[in-house]
Amino acid sequence: EAQVTQNPRYLITVTGKKLTVTCSQNMNHEYMSWYRQDPGLGLRQIYYSMNVEVTDKGDVPEGYKVSRKEKRNFPLILESPSPNQTSLYFCASSLGLRGTYNEQFFGPGTRLTVL
């Protein structure tokens, strides 16, 4: 089954404790991206990656890191989480954004709470 998986789905942590949210896709997609979703603010892009070893900042990259060592994986790293990073996080992937048919598949979301 073609899908984007994220782990964990729910996480409660404390300020300053490093964490990683994993994202994996099995569709051989080039483009992967991380978003956070907050009430009243909609979806905001954190980082995106056009391909292996190619990453770039979205609208809200501060406090986050990413890596793209393999095509299928795109982990999101919070080196020192803070309460303002409490949010619902989505990973997504698509073939690319150059053509018309670039359906972006979203993962199920990770609810992160930083105390």
Added chain:
Amino acid sequence: GESVGLHLPTLSVQEGDNSIINCAYSNSASDYFIWYKQESGKGPQFIIDIRSNMDKRQGQRVTVLLNKTVKHLSLQIAATQPGDSAVYFCAEKGGGSNYKLTFGKGTLLTVNP
């Protein structure tokens, strides 16, 4: 399910009516636009996309219209069904080699039976 937004613009329609959801985008250089649907507790789901060299594109029961002059995008849903109830987001891609996606804040569509 998860709440996807508070104080969103809302649109309430009767089942069977046509719905029109509007979106104003910000970047005149944006060259690709996408509409997503998000049901409560789920991730966004792709509906339809359109490139900036087009004015209109049709899918199954959905049509996207693009007016670059006023930087406006709309999603038309024909014969709206209760299953269409969700939050709808538009997104724009920066022009050229800029692959950043910027999302609108969303519109909550409620379909009354």
